[in-house]
Amino acid sequence: YASLYFCCAIEDQDNELITLEIIHRYVELLDKYFGSVCELDIIFNFEKAYFILDEFLLGGEVQETSKKNVLKAIEQADLLQEKTETMYHSKSFIGFKKAY
Amino acid sequence: MVAPSLKLQDLIEEIRGAKTQAQEREVIQKECAHIRASFRDGDPVHRHRQLAKLLYVHMLGYPAHFGQMECLKLIASSRFTDKRVGYLGAMLLLDERHDAHLLITNSIKNDLSQGIQPVQGLALCTLSTMGSAEMCRDLAPEVEKLLLQPSPYVRKKAILTAVHMIRKVPELSSVFLPPCVHLLHERHHGILLGTITLITELCERSPAALKHFRKVVPQLVQILRTLVTTGYSTEHSISGVSDPFLQVQILRLLRILGRNHEESSETMNDLLAQVATNTDTSRNAGNAVLFETVLTIMDIHSAAGLRVLAVNILGRFLLNSDRNIRYVALTSLLRLVQSDHSAVQRHRPTVVDCLQETDASLSRRALELSLALVNSSNVRAMMQELQAFLESCPPDLRADCASGILLAAERFAPTKRWHIDTILHVLTTAGTHVRDDAVANLTQLIGGAQELHAYSVRRLYNALAEDISQQPLVQVAAWCIGEYGDLLLEGNCEEIEPLQVDEEEVLALLEKVLQSHMSLPATRGYALTALMKLSTRLQGDNNRIRQVVSIYRSCLDVELQQRAVEYDTLFRKYDHMRAAILEKMPLVERDGPQADEEAKQSKEAAQLSEAAPAPTESQASQLLDLLDLLDRASGDAQHPPPLDPSPGGALVYLLDLPCAPPPPAPIPDLKVFEREGVQLNLSFIRPPENPALLLITITATNSSEGDVTNFICQAAVPKSLQLQLQAPSGNTVPARGGLPITQLFRILNPNKAPLRLKLRLTYNHFHQSVQEIFEVNNLPVESWQ
Numbered sequence: 001y002a003s004l005y006f007c008c009a010i011e012d013q014d015n016e017l018i019t020l021e022i023i024h025r026y027v028e029l030l031d032k033y034f035g036s037v038c039e040l041d042i043i044f045n046f047e048k049a050y051f052i053l054d055e056f057l058l059g060g061e062v063q064e065t066s067k068k069n070v071l072k073a074i075e076q077a078d079l080l081q082e083k084t085e086t087m088y089h090s091k092s093f094i095g096f097k098k099a100y
Numbered sequence: 101m102v103a104p105s106l107k108l109q110d111l112i113e114e115i116r117g118a119k120t121q122a123q124e125r126e127v128i129q130k131e132c133a134h135i136r137a138s139f140r141d142g143d144p145v146h147r148h149r150q151l152a153k154l155l156y157v158h159m160l161g162y163p164a165h166f167g168q169m170e171c172l173k174l175i176a177s178s179r180f181t182d183k184r185v186g187y188l189g190a191m192l193l194l195d196e197r198h199d200a201h202l203l204i205t206n207s208i209k210n211d212l213s214q215g216i217q218p219v220q221g222l223a224l225c226t227l228s229t230m231g232s233a234e235m236c237r238d239l240a241p242e243v244e245k246l247l248l249q250p251s252p253y254v255r256k257k258a259i260l261t262a263v264h265m266i267r268k269v270p271e272l273s274s275v276f277l278p279p280c281v282h283l284l285h286e287r288h289h290g291i292l293l294g295t296i297t298l299i300t301e302l303c304e305r306s307p308a309a310l311k312h313f314r315k316v317v318p319q320l321v322q323i324l325r326t327l328v329t330t331g332y333s334t335e336h337s338i339s340g341v342s343d344p345f346l347q348v349q350i351l352r353l354l355r356i357l358g359r360n361h362e363e364s365s366e367t368m369n370d371l372l373a374q375v376a377t378n379t380d381t382s383r384n385a386g387n388a389v390l391f392e393t394v395l396t397i398m399d400i401h402s403a404a405g406l407r408v409l410a411v412n413i414l415g416r417f418l419l420n421s422d423r424n425i426r427y428v429a430l431t432s433l434l435r436l437v438q439s440d441h442s443a444v445q446r447h448r449p450t451v452v453d454c455l456q457e458t459d460a461s462l463s464r465r466a467l468e469l470s471l472a473l474v475n476s477s478n479v480r481a482m483m484q485e486l487q488a489f490l491e492s493c494p495p496d497l498r499a500d501c502a503s504g505i506l507l508a509a510e511r512f513a514p515t516k517r518w519h520i521d522t523i524l525h526v527l528t529t530a531g532t533h534v535r536d537d538a539v540a541n542l543t544q545l546i547g548g549a550q551e552l553h554a555y556s557v558r559r560l561y562n563a564l565a566e567d568i569s570q571q572p573l574v575q576v577a578a579w580c581i582g583e584y585g586d587l588l589l590e591g592n593c594e595e596i597e598p599l600q601v602d603e604e605e606v607l608a609l610l611e612k613v614l615q616s617h618m619s620l621p622a623t624r625g626y627a628l629t630a631l632m633k634l635s636t637r638l639q640g641d642n643n644r645i646r647q648v649v650s651i652y653r654s655c656l657d658v659e660l661q662q663r664a665v666e667y668d669t670l671f672r673k674y675d676h677m678r679a680a681i682l683e684k685m686p687l688v689e690r691d692g693p694q695a696d697e698e699a700k701q702s703k704e705a706a707q708l709s710e711a712a713p714a715p716t717e718s719q720a721s722q723l724l725d726l727l728d729l730l731d732r733a734s735g736d737a738q739h740p741p742p743l744d745p746s747p748g749g750a751l752v753y754l755l756d757l758p759c760a761p762p763p764p765a766p767i768p769d770l771k772v773f774e775r776e777g778v779q780l781n782l783s784f785i786r787p788p789e790n791p792a793l794l795l796i797t798i799t800a801t802n803s804s805e806g807d808v809t810n811f812i813c814q815a816a817v818p819k820s821l822q823l824q825l826q827a828p829s830g831n832t833v834p835a836r837g838g839l840p841i842t843q844l845f846r847i848l849n850p851n852k853a854p855l856r857l858k859l860r861l862t863y864n865h866f867h868q869s870v871q872e873i874f875e876v877n878n879l880p881v882e883s884w885q
Contacts, residue, residue: 015395016428017388018348021338024384043116044109046159047152050188055221059228059264061297063256064290065345066335073253077184077218084180 003039026056029070051077105134108152115160128157139170148174148185155185155192168193168200175207180218183211187222196232205235212242217253220246224257228264236265240272247279252288259283259294263301273302277309284319289336289346292323296349303356310357317357317364321371324350328375339383351375351392358400365401372397376409387417387425391432398436408443411436415447423459430454430465437472448473452482455489464497471504479512483522490529498533502526506538516549520556524573528563531570539572543579547687557584558599565609569618575626578613581606582630583684585637603638607631611648621657628652628660632667636682636829646671676783679829680797680844767882773872777804778833778865780813782876784883792850794883796857800841802833804865811841811863818856822848831863855884 006023010016029052030037034045042049055073056064064070106114111131118124135150143150151170158164171193174186194201204226211223224246227239243265246258262276276298283295299316302309327342327350336343354372358365375393380386390413397410414436417429433451437444451473454466467489474482483505490501505526513519523542526534546556560577568574581588588601613619613627632649635642649671652664670678773780778800785795802808811831817823828843849855857876862869 015348015352015388015392017384017391017424018344020424021344021385021388025338044112046156047185047188051184054225058225058257058260061260061263062293062345062349063260065293065343066289068335069290073218073221077180077221080216080218081180081184 004037004042022057022062025067026053028067029056032067032071033074105138105146105149106131106153108149108156111153112156115156128160128162132157132162136166139166144173144177148179148182151185151189155189158192164193172203172207175204175211183219183222187226190226191229194230196230196235201230201232202234205238208235209239209242212239212246217251220254221257224254224261228257228261231261231264231268233268236268236272240265240269240275244275244279247276247283252286252291256288256290256294259291259298263294263298266298266301266305270305273306273309277302277312280313281316284316284323289343293346293349296320296346296353300349300353300356303353314357314361314364317354317367320350320354320357321367324354324375325371328378338385340380341383341385341389344385344389347375347389348392351389351396355396355399358396360401362401368396368400369403369406372402373406373409376406376413384422384424387420387422391417391425391428394432398432398440407440411440411443411447415450418447418450418454423462426454426457427462427465430462430469434465434469434472437469441473441475444469445473445475445478448478448482452485455485455493460494460496463493464500467493467497467501467504471508474508474512476512476514479508479514480518483509487522487525487529490526495533498530499535502530502534503538506534506541510541516545517552517555520546520549520552520559524559524563527570527573527576528567531573534572539575542572542576544687546576546580547583547685553580553584554587554590556580557588561588561601561606561609562599564613568613568616571618571620571623574613574619574623578610578623578626578630581610582626582633582637585630585634589638603640604644606634606638607644607648610634614648614652621659624657624660625663628663628667632670633682635671636679642671676799676840676842677785677797679842680785680795680826683826683844767880770876770878770880772859772876773861773874775870775872776865778802778808778863780859780861784880786883792848792852794847794849794855796845796847796883798843798845798859800833801837802835802840803837805835806866807835807838808833809864810869812861813843814860815845816858816860817847818853820849820851820853821855824848849884852885855879 004027006027008019008023010019027037030042030049033048033052034041052070052074055070055077056062064073114127115124118127131153135154138146138150147170151167151174154164154167154170158167167189171186171189174182175190177183177186190201190204194204208223208227211219214220224243227235227243231239243258243261246254247262249255249258262272265272266276280295280299280302283291284299286292286295299313303313324347327347330342332340333342336346338344341347354364354368358368372393376390376397379390379393381390394410394413397406402410411433414429414433417425418433420426420429430451433444433447448470451466451469455463455470457463457466470482470486474486486501486505486508490498490505493501506523509519509522513522520542523538523545527538527542546552549556557580560573560580563573564577564581585606588606589603610627610631614624614631619627628649631645635645646668649664649667652660653668655661655664670681674681767784767786769781769783771779771781779802781799781801783797783799785797787793787795798813800808800811800813809832811828811833813828815823815825824846826844826846828841830839830841833839833841847855857879859872859874859876861872864870
C-alpha cells in the first residue's frame with residue numbers, strides 16, 4: 001500500500017484472514033476518498049481518516065459492508081458540514097470559507 | 101489582541117518541519133499555550149480548530165487533558181462542524197475512568213432524539229466507543245427506540261451500539277433480545293450484519309439466549325445459502341465472494357449455536373459442505389470464508405467425512421504461497437492435533453517441510469506441531485527431521501526444540517540404545533540449551549540400561565574427547581567415566597569400533613575438564629568425583645589421582661575444596677572404606693517406588709549371584725545350609741520386609757552432594773578370624789540417613805610368608821534381614837602385608853532384629869586349600885539396634 005502500514009488488534013477467537021480483508025477495505029475507502037491515498041493524506045487529514053473509519057466500523061465491529069454506502073455517508077456528512085459552514089459564515093462578517 | 105490562530109494543516113506542517121525532538125517540543129508547547137489561552141477566552145468560532153490541533157498533538161503523545169471540557173462545549177453546539185470535532189475529541193480524550201465523561205450523556209441524549217441522521221450517527225458512534233456502564237444504562241431506552249426507526253443508516257448503528265451496551269451492562273440483554281428475530285428478516289446487509297453480531301453477543305453471554313436462538317438456525321442457513329448461491333453483486337462482492345464479512349459472521353454464529361447440539365449441527369452439515377467446496381480460494385476473501393467454515397466444522401457435531409474435509413482444507417492451506425494462510429493453518433492444526441490426531445497425521449510431511457520456513461512465527465508453530473505429531477510409529481523418521489532442524493534452527497527455538505526432542509524420545513524411544521544416542525546427539529548439538537534435568541534424566545537412563553554401560557561410556561568418552569565445552573554433555577560424560585571407567589578400559593564393545601584407551605588418557609581428560617575455564621563449578625565437581633571413583637576402578641596406582649585431589653584441597657571454590665579435602669582424607673585415613681564408598685551406584689530413584697523396587701530387586705539378585713562366584717553344587721547347597729542353620733536358630737518366621745526404596749538414595753547423597761563420607765562409626769572394628777597370619781576384620785558403618793542399613797566391610801590381611809589366593813568369602817544372615825554382597829576388590833592377598841582384600845556387605849535390618857552373621861571362607865594358602873565356617877561372635881549391639 002505504498003508506504004502505508006496498518007496495525008489491528010483483534011481478539012483470540014477472531015478470524016485473522018477476514019481482519020486482513022477489513023484492513024484492505026479501509027484502505028480502499030481512503031483511496032476512493034482521497035484519490036490514490038498516501039501517507040501525507042492521512043497525516044494532514046487525520047480527522048477525516050477517523051470519520052471514514054467511523055462509517056466502516058462501530059464499537060469494533062463492521063457496520064457496513066457496501067463500499068458505496070460508506071462513501072455515500074461520508075459525502076452526506078461532508079455536505080452537511082459545508083452547508084452549515086456556509087450558513088454560519090454568511091451570518092458573521094469574517095468571510096473566509098476554507099475548512100479549518 | 102488575539103493573533104489569528106494557525107490553521108490545523110499549517111500547524112502540522114510546522115511540527116513536521118522541526119529538525120529535532122527539542123524543536124518539535126518547542127513548537128508544540130508554544131501552540132498549546134495559544135490553544136489554552138483561546139479556550140480560556142472562550143472563542144466559539146475557532147474552538148473546533150483549536151481542538152483539532154490539540155487532537156493532533158495528542159496523537160503525537162503530548163498531554164491534552166485541558167481539552168476535555170472543550171469537547172463538551174463543542175458537542176453541545178448546534179454547528180455540525182463543532183459536533184464532528186467535539187465527538188471525535190470525546191472519543192479520544194474522554195475516559196470512562198474519570199467522571200468528566202458523564203457530562204456528555206445529556207448531549208448525546210439530545211442528539212439521539214433530534215432526528216438529523218449524521219448527528220445521530222455521531223452520537224451513536226461515540227456512545228459505542230467510550231460509553232461507560234452508567235451512560236449505557238441511561239441511554240438504553242433511546243437506543244432501543246432507534247432500533248425501530250425506518251432509516252437503515254441509523255438502525256445499523258443502533259444495533260451495534262446495543263452490542264456495546266450489552267458488553268458493558270449484561271442486564272440490558274433483556275432489552276435488546278426481543279427485536280433480534282424480527283431484524284433477521286431485513287435485507288440490508290448492514291442491518292443483517294449488526295443483528296448477527298448482536299445475536300452472537302447475546303448467545304455468548306447467556307445459555308438461555310443460546311437456547312432461544314437455536315430456533316433461528318434454519319433461517320441463518322437460508323441466508324447463507326442465498327449469499328453463496330447468488331451470483332456476483334458489485335456492491336458486496338470481493339473477488340467473486342459475496343459479502344465475505346457477512347458470511348464469516350454467520351458462520352461464527354452457526355458455530356456457537358451448533359456447538360454441543362446434535363440437531364442444529366445436523367441442520368448445518370450440508371450447507372457447510374457446500375461452502376467448503378464451492379468457495380473460490382484464489383484470493384484472501386475466499387480463504388477467509390473457508391477458514392471460518394473449517395473452524396465451524398471442527399467445533400460442532402459434524403459428520404466424520406466433513407471433519408476430514410476440514411483438516412484437508414487446512415492441509416491445503418499449508419501449501420499456499422501466502423504466508424498468512426500458512427500461519428492460520430498451522431495455528432488451527434495445532435488446536436486440532438489432540439482431538440483429530442489421525443487426520444492431522446496425514447499432513448505430517450507438509451508440516452515437517454514447514455520447519456524450513458524463514459519466518460520465525462511460522463517455524464515456531466511448525467516445530468510445535470511437529471512435536472505434537474510424533475508417535476511410536478513415526479518416531480525414528482520424525483526424530484531425524486527434528487535433529488536436522490536442531491542443527492540449523494535459530495537460537496531462540498533451540499531450547500524448545502531440544503526439550504521437545506528429549507520429551508518425545510522419552511515417550512516413544514523404540515530401544516534404549518536409540519534413546520541414549522538421541523540424547524547424546526541433542527547434547528552435542530545444542531548442549532547449552534537443554535533443560536537442567538536433562539543431565540539427571542540421562543544418567544538415570546544410562547544407569548538403568550546395564551547392557552549399554554560399555555557402549556554409553558565409550559560414546560561419551562569419544563564425545564568428551566572432541567569437545568569439553570557443552571556443560572550438560574561434560575557432566576554426563578564425567579559421571580559415566582567415573583562409574584564405568586573399568587568398562588571403558590576393557591577395550592571391546594560389540595556395537596562400536598574397538599578403541600584402545602589407556603588409563604593415563606582418561607585421567608588426562610578428566611583433569612582437562614577440571615582445569616578448563618569453560619567448566620561450570622558443578623561440572624568440575626562431577627569431574628573430581630569421577631576421578632575419585634576411578635581410583636577404585638583402575639588397575640594402576642593412584643598417585644596421579646591423589647595428586648590432583650590434593651591440589652584441589654586449596655581450591656578457591658568452596659564446594660570443590662570440600663570435596664577434595666574429603667576425598668583426600670578418604671585416601672589417607674579411611675582407605676579401607678574407599679572401595680565401599682566408591683562402589684557403583686545403584687539405580688537412582690525416579691518415578692514411583694514401584695518401578696524402582698523391581699529394578700532394585702533384580703539388581704540385588706544379580707549381585708547376590710555375583711558374590712557367589714562359580715559355585716559348584718556342593719558349595720551352593722552348603723550356602724543354603726548356612727542360611728537354614730541361621731533361620732532355625734533364630735526361630736524368626738517373619739517374611740523379609742519389603743525393600744526399602746531408599747538405600748540407593750543414601751548412597752546418592754553420599755556421592756553427589758557435599759556431605760562428608762559416612763562419619764567414622766562409633767562402632768568399633770571387630771577382628772573375627774585369624775589363622776596363620778591371615779586375618780579377617782569387620783568394620784561397621786550405619787549411615788545416619790538410613791537407620792535400617794548396615795554396611796560391613798570385611799578386610800582380609802596377610803602377614804604370613806605365603807600368598808593367599810582364590811580367596812572367597814560368603815555370608816549368611818537371619819531371614820528377617822537382607823544381605824547383599826558386593827564384589828570383592830580382589831581374591832589375592834600377597835604375602836607380608838600385601839594389599840588387602842576388601843568386600844562390602846550391605847545388610848538391611850528395618851525391624852532391628854538382632855544381627856547374626858555367619859561367614860564361610862575358602863582360600864589357598866601355603867599350597868593348601870583352607871575352608872572355614874564360623875559364626876561371628878561378639879557383634880556389637882550398635883550394629884543392629
